[in-house]
Amino acid sequence: MRLYAVAPPGLERVVAAELAAIGIAGAEVTGGIEWDGDLSGLRRANLHLRCATRVLLRLAAFRARSFFELERHAGRVPWERVVSAERPVALRVTAKKSKLYHEGAIAERLAAAILKRGAAAFVPAHVDEDDGAADLQLIVVRVLRDEFTISADSSGEALHRRGYRQAIGKAPLRESSAAALLQLAGWTGETPLLDPFCGSGTIPIEAALRARAIAPGLANPGRTPRHFAFTAWPEHDAARWRAATAAARALIKERAPAAIMGSDRDAGAIQLARANAARAGVEADISWQRLALSAAEVPTPNTAVITNPPYGLRVSANRDVRDLWAALGRFVRERVPEGDVALLSPDPALDRQLGVPLQVAAATRNGGIPVRVLVRARGPAARVPTGTPAA
Ligand SMILES: C[S@@+](CC[C@H](N)C(=O)[O-])C[C@H]1O[C@@H](n2cnc3c(N)ncnc32)[C@H](O)[C@@H]1O
Known part of the structure; x- marks a missing residue:
């Protein structure tokens, strides 16, 4: 599995040190840390990382310069690893310096491919880094210079939402x-x-x-795990x-x-x-x-x-x-x-x-x-x- 921990800007080094402390050697890249691992590492990263925003599973990487090419690749993405009929899928697309640049249109094509595999997919108007929830599966799509990277969010709510902070003051710190x-x-x-x-x-x-x-x-007082998106994955x-x-x-x-x-x-x-x-x-x-x-x-x-x-x-x-x-x-x-x-x-x-x-x-x-x-x-x-x- 190609895994990726999203770090808050400028804190990649801190997240890399946290991963090292749980036995995961990752490579620092802009915005996070990448590593080749398995479900065990994915579980531990979600449970133990204090400074990361979320943990993603890379589903596919390909080059596409037309909607025809995009649809062809989208049909081959192993969506069934992360989607199921019970949970709707939300897509967050960012596209830069690419032939296909219309984020909404890219999301629609991918949503159609997901739908064919039996999951309800929708394209929310805006999904920011903190979004993600217990009852939906977030798919993160990045397009840079025609290279598509498609990842599934394994965390659900952002990891900094531990659940204890329901009361916040004037200028709360994450x-x-x-x-x-x-x-x-x-x-x-x-x-x-x-x-x-x-x-x-x-x-x-x-x-x-x-x-x-x-x-x-x-x-939390019971020391029960908060909800993580990967617990709804078929595997x-x-x-x-x-x-x-x-x-x-x-x-x-x-x-x-x-x-x-x-x-x-x-x-x-x-x-x-x-x-x-x-x-x-x-x-x-x-x-x-x-x-x-x-x-x-x-x-x-x-x-x-x-x-x-x-x-x-x-x-x-x-x-x-x-x-x-x-x-x-x-x-x-x-x-x-x-x-x-x-x-x-x-x-x-x-x-x-x-x-x-x-x-x-x-x-x-x-x-x-x-x-x-x-x-x-x-x-x-x-x-x-x-x-x-x-x-
Ligand atoms: C930026 S906030 C800290 C937010 C905090 N880290 C959180 O997560 O909620 C600054 C705090 O300093 C407090 N404060 C301002 N002047 C103060 C002073 N002279 N002595 C003690 N506290 C003060 C304010 O009441 C405010 O709660």
Whole structure:
């Protein structure tokens, strides 16, 4: 099987390290990681990847420059590996620099081929990266310079939708971005951790999942797997899937080894964070406090500070935001001189306010805005992220 893990922009390296940690050696390509594997790897990747968006199975690759050629190839795609009469199929097509460029017309031709194999296919008006659901099979089609790549989504809902975050605050961070911050910081779970701007709690919750080696696909109190699209494929092996989830459950630590703390000055945010932590089944691992940064406490000088601080859209014009970042820098220098640090910054003008030696670990996007992940500079050899434990 040719498999492909879609990574958020700029985080391919992080996803590659996560795959390596579960015994999968993939090749980094733009937008994700490719590897030759089997259903076992596909199951483990879906269950364990904290930072990837979804996992795709390559169904076919061919060249077509006319609808006639496209139809001929579409008839030979092994659709029956992933479609069934019970689940409708949605097609997401992107075409660039190709003779066939009308995405809707390409989708219609492919839908007709799928229909002939007995599945109901439809072409939604718009399917973005986050779409995908329990009750439909997403087919991802990319056309570049007349080369077609047809893949089946094996994840269903995007992997960052762990299921615990039903309550969100003002500027929530994706679960996968929070996990990437932890990994890029080099935080292993052995030292205490504080997010002093925790909002709806995503960073402390992801930290607790990681510290206890809870697979992100089991982020609920019962440790039952969330739904994945591949479990509806005809070749899905329910017994092996039960064994994979049981193996993942066996890795879980009873408690997080060190204190995990989230604070925010907003009382509503703390309420949301508590509710989300309960839904993820990590309530007992995190202490939440309603506090402004100026009143935040840390237990040890090696406490990690991993955070997504507030930033206005026009940072240079916002004096309050600059002062807050300067206060965060003082906090890091004075209170956690030895701790791991990672934060998201939209603007080098804000980094300078911090006055802490930092290095850019990744450049990605958050809520549509380009941001950089800054981590504490630890000398010339940056630490390699460790990833999820092998199953
Ligand atoms: C960008 S949001 C963090 C979002 C969070 N990562 C999430 O996933 O929901 C920034 C948070 O900082 C909080 N905040 C702003 N100024 C603060 C201060 N001086 N002290 C503590 N928290 C503050 C806001 O209430 C807001 O929840």
